[in-house]
Amino acid sequence: MGRTFVGVVICIVSLAASIMAQGHGDRFAISIESHDQGWTQTCYNSNADEYLVVWEDYRGDACDVYGQFVGGDGTLKGSNFAIAAAAGHQAWPRLDFDPVNDRVLVVFEHHDQSTADVRGVFVNANGTFYDAPTSLEDHTFGICTNPARIYTCSVAFNPEAGRYLAVWGDFRNDPTSASFTGADVYGQLIDADGTLLPPPSPADPSTNFAIATSPDIYESVADVTFSMGTCEWFVVYGTSTGLVCGQRVDLGGDLIDQNGGETATPAPIVVSKPFQNGPDCFQARVKANCEGLLDQSGWYECEVVWKGKAPALADNDVWGQRIGFFNDAGIWVAKYVGIDGAVTDTICNHPISIQNDWVGSPDIDYSVQDNEFLVAWGDPRTNGWSGQDLYYQRLWIDTSQGPRMVMLADDRLNTVTETENIPVFTTPAYEGSLLGIAHSVTRNEFLVGFTYVGEDADNNDIMGVIAHGSPPVNADDAPLVDDLLLGPCTPNPFGSTTTIRFNLPRPGAATVTIRDLMGRTVATLAAGVREAGPHAVLWEGTDERGVPLGSGVYLCGVRFDGRLSTQMVSLIR
Numbered sequence: 001m002g003r004t005f006v007g008v009v010i011c012i013v014s015l016a017a018s019i020m021a022q023g024h025g026d027r028f029a030i031s032i033e034s035h036d037q038g039w040t041q042t043c044y045n046s047n048a049d050e051y052l053v054v055w056e057d058y059r060g061d062a063c064d065v066y067g068q069f070v071g072g073d074g075t076l077k078g079s080n081f082a083i084a085a086a087a088g089h090q091a092w093p094r095l096d097f098d099p100v101n102d103r104v105l106v107v108f109e110h111h112d113q114s115t116a117d118v119r120g121v122f123v124n125a126n127g128t129f130y131d132a133p134t135s136l137e138d139h140t141f142g143i144c145t146n147p148a149r150i151y152t153c154s155v156a157f158n159p160e161a162g163r164y165l166a167v168w169g170d171f172r173n174d175p176t177s178a179s180f181t182g183a184d185v186y187g188q189l190i191d192a193d194g195t196l197l198p199p200p201s202p203a204d205p206s207t208n209f210a211i212a213t214s215p216d217i218y219e220s221v222a223d224v225t226f227s228m229g230t231c232e233w234f235v236v237y238g239t240s241t242g243l244v245c246g247q248r249v250d251l252g253g254d255l256i257d258q259n260g261g262e263t264a265t266p267a268p269i270v271v272s273k274p275f276q277n278g279p280d281c282f283q284a285r286v287k288a289n290c291e292g293l294l295d296q297s298g299w300y301e302c303e304v305v306w307k308g309k310a311p312a313l314a315d316n317d318v319w320g321q322r323i324g325f326f327n328d329a330g331i332w333v334a335k336y337v338g339i340d341g342a343v344t345d346t347i348c349n350h351p352i353s354i355q356n357d358w359v360g361s362p363d364i365d366y367s368v369q370d371n372e373f374l375v376a377w378g379d380p381r382t383n384g385w386s387g388q389d390l391y392y393q394r395l396w397i398d399t400s401q402g403p404r405m406v407m408l409a410d411d412r413l414n415t416v417t418e419t420e421n422i423p424v425f426t427t428p429a430y431e432g433s434l435l436g437i438a439h440s441v442t443r444n445e446f447l448v449g450f451t452y453v454g455e456d457a458d459n460n461d462i463m464g465v466i467a468h469g470s471p472p473v474n475a476d477d478a479p480l481v482d483d484l485l486l487g488p489c490t491p492n493p494f495g496s497t498t499t500i501r502f503n504l505p506r507p508g509a510a511t512v513t514i515r516d517l518m519g520r521t522v523a524t525l526a527a528g529v530r531e532a533g534p535h536a537v538l539w540e541g542t543d544e545r546g547v548p549l550g551s552g553v554y555l556c557g558v559r560f561d562g563r564l565s566t567q568m569v570s571l572i573r
Contacts, residue, residue, distance in 0.1 A: 004385055014465035016426045027425060029464040030068050030449060031080050037066075038244060038460050040449040041436035042152035044099045048125045049442050050077060052104050053449045054093040055462050065093045065108050069127060072443050074466050086138050088112045090230050096157040096164065101192055103130050107143060107155045107166050117205075118144035119169050122194060132194020136206075141203040143196070144168060147295050148175035149167065151183055151404050155190075156224040156233060159520075161251045163197060165233045166191040167211060169220030183220040185237050186211035189253045198253070208255045211235055211247050211255070212266050219245070227288040228520050229300030230332045231324045236271060236284040236304050244306050246323065248334065256292050260331035260573045261454060263449055269334055271321050273347050275308035282305060283361040287373060289397065299326045301337060305352060305362045317418075320395070321349050322406065341405040349417040350517035352393050352408070360388060368515060369444045371555065372396040372409075376448050376468065378432030379421070390424040390432035390450055392467070405506050419521050424465055429454050431463065441555070444566070486565040490541075493570035500537045502558045503567070504530055510560040512537050522549060541571045548573070 031037055035058045042053045049072040057066040057080075065084040069077040084090040084130045089111035097104050103124045110119040121140045127138035143166050144150060153168035156320045174182025186208045189197035212219040218240035226233050233249040240302035245268040248256035257267035271284070284306035301324045322337035335343050339350040352375055353359060360378025367374070376392035383389065396410045408418045427430050433449035445466050452463040456501035486502045504510060510530050514523040522543045539556075542548050551573045557566040 027353065027431075027452075027463050027465050028074055028503050029461065030070065030076070030464050031055065031057070032064065033057070033461065034459060036460045037462050038449055039092060039434045040462050041094055042070075042438040042447055042449045043095050044072075044440050045097050045099075045102070045104070045125055045446070046441050047099055047102050049439070049440070050125070051097065051244065051438055051447045052097075052123065053436070053447075053462065053464065054083060054095055054106055055449075055451075056091050057092065062087075062089045062164075063091050065090045065106065065124065067106070068462075070464060072440050072445070072449065074447075074464070078127060080251040082110055083123060083139070084110070084119065084140055086110070086136075086140065090119075092152050093133060094154045096155050098157050098162070098164075098192055099159065099460045100162060101130075105155055105157070105164055107153050108401055109153060109168075110140075111149075116144060116149040116151075117146075118150055118166060118188075120155075120166065120190065122214060130194075134196075135194065143190065143192055144208055144487065145169075146169070146172045148172045149180060152221050154223045155540065156226045158226045158231075158251065160228070160231050162192045164192075164249075165226070165235075165253075166190060166223055167222040167224045167235050168235075169237075170208075174211060181216060181218050181240060183216075183218050185219050185222045185235065185247070185304045186226075187211045187235065187253070187358075188247065200459055209253055210266060211249065212245065212268060214239075214266075217241055217496075221283045223285045224415055225286045225288045225302060227302060227325065232323075232332070234257045234286055234288065234302050234323070236286045236306075238284055238306070242274045242276060242308075243270055244275075244304065244308070244321075245269065246271050246286070246304065247303075250367050259336045260328070266435060269323065270347065271304050271323065272306065272319065273349055274311070275422070276311055285362060285364050285453040287364045287366045289366055289371070292559070299324045299394060301325065303364060303366075304543060305364050305375050307359055307361055307377070313354065315356055317351060317355060318359055318362050319349050320375070320384050324453075337404075339406045340459065340493060343454070350406075352395070353377065353378065353379065353391065353421050354418045357381055357385070360435075363435055363437045363448075365437045365439040365446060367444060367446075368441060369539075369555070372437065373439060374446050374451075376424075376432075376435055376437050378435065380452070382423075382426045383428055386430060387428050388430050388432050389426045390435070390448065390465070391421045391425060392437075392448065393418075393421050419467060423465075424448070442553075442568070449547070486556075486567055489567065489569045493572045494541070495541050495572055498523070498569060500539060500556055501534065503538075504532050504560060506532045506561075508561055510535075510558060512556075512558050514539065515555040515557065516552075522554070541573075 032318040039056045052072040054067045079495040091109045094109040095106040119140045133139045148171040151169035155166045169183045221236040324337040325332045331459040338348040355378045362377035373395040378388045380388045396407045430453040512526040
């Protein structure tokens with residue numbers, strides 16, 4: 001068993017527009033071998049301040065899954081190690097972190113001749129394996145087993161109920177299909193110890209439950225995120241009809257329709273307008289915004305991104321759609337949200353990157369400190385497909401004025417268009433495709449792991465880059481004076497009370513909150529209009545109800561006038 005989770009509290013002063021400006025870090029090697037590697041994915045362990053990067057690896061007789069721990073500062077911890085290397089072919093690894101038990105669940109395709117299953121393996125923070133009730137000698141256990149085949153998979157952890165949802169493309173309803181037209185989307189709930197749910201324990205890994213099953217329509221390449229605010233999963237997938245769709249799933253695995261009601265059959269939310277690509281170009285990815293800010297806007301949201309070819313455009317581009325969840329008498333109703341923050345019942349896709357060449361598959365993660373998404377993808381605009389580069393784009397949710405609009409922002413917080421974006425590497429080498437991105441809530445940075453082929457190399461390697469935070473600047477490119485002097489909290493660490501001090505440069509509304517490392521608000525200490533000048537707020541280490549919190553580190557933050565200032569404070573009981 002992993003060590004008990006110790007919460008981290010961060011003191012956040014809520015200033016309406018302060019976000020980090022992404023810096024460009026140096027490219028560093030994660031795995032350089034004399035064979036092909038690819039499909040890089042990563043997640044962040046807030047307990048240990050480390051990332052786990054996983055990928056497909058051909059160093060053995062077939063494709064296996066390997067991993068590497070990377071410290072929050074970008075240094076490698078230990079060496080590459082095999083996560084799944086059984087006979088057969090292991091592919092398409094995806095993973096998520098359980099902070100309570102301090103371990104990661106990696107799910108992947110396991111191919112054996114004509115069939116393919118979904119398997120999983122738990123990796124502890126120290127690189128050892130944790131065995132589920134049905135684990136084999138290689139520590140892996142079955143999540144989906146049926147006579148057909150599966151295609152791609154994903155997983156997301158729910159910290160509220162302590163369980164995972166794994167999803168994948170599944171051919172069980174058309175096992176003889178010679179094409180992809182018979183693919184559906186299925187899912188499986190998994191307890192924190194690896195028991196398949198619901199009971200009896202362990203459940204039969206050949207049953208699972210259907211998430212999308214439209215006849216004669218390909219539905220696959222699924223991704224899933226968990227929304228803290230609505231306490232449900234949101235699954236997205238591509239279809240052969242040229243659409244990206246989504247399906248809501250509650251804590252018990254029941255399907256939810258767009259209006260928040262349970263349904264016995266899949267009830268997809270159409271996320272995209274019709275696109276002209278096949279579904280493999282709809283490798284949609286999704287991430288929930290756990291910031292919520294219900295006191296300001298009344299809703300939570302998910303940002304869905306995908307690569308697709310719009311009918312009026314010649315090439316494959318990166319697109320997005322905001323899905324908002326609004327509380328209507330205790331029921332969460334899903335609606336579309338424009339990039340300008342306007343709520344609508346009509347799909348309103350927004351371009352993230354429009355180029356005259358086909359881009360690679362995007363990935364996305366979210367910064368709770370800055371209330372922004374970071375989207376990364378491979379991009380051939382400079383050197384062509386053989387020299388594909390790494391680009392990313394910040395999607396900052398601006399709460400300072402009226403509706404919660406999204407700004408496509410550059411590294412200096414200036415508004416940009418979808419044709420500018422942010423280049424990370426534009427060398428003659430191939431870099432950027434099949435990438436994975438994860439956010440460090442401890443450092444407020446992003447690690448992007450990606451596939452790389454050097455100028456003189458014949459094989460794919462695994463590389464990484466960290467997008468650093470730096471002080472924001474205003475539109476005229478002059479540095480902002482950080483008049484929002486948050487902290488230091490004193491004492492820190494503390495046992496019973498700590499004082500949060502901050503300074504406002506002018507009168508205005510400020511919000512002081514405490515969050516855990518999963519981004520959940522555990523206490524709102526102050527919200528309202530304050531005069532300019534110094535202020536102090538006392539925190540007694542309790543949650544919203546006055547219940548004492550456990551020992552750990554928390555995020556303290558102040559939000560004011562579109563700026564956010566954060567720091568960490570340690571509670572020791």
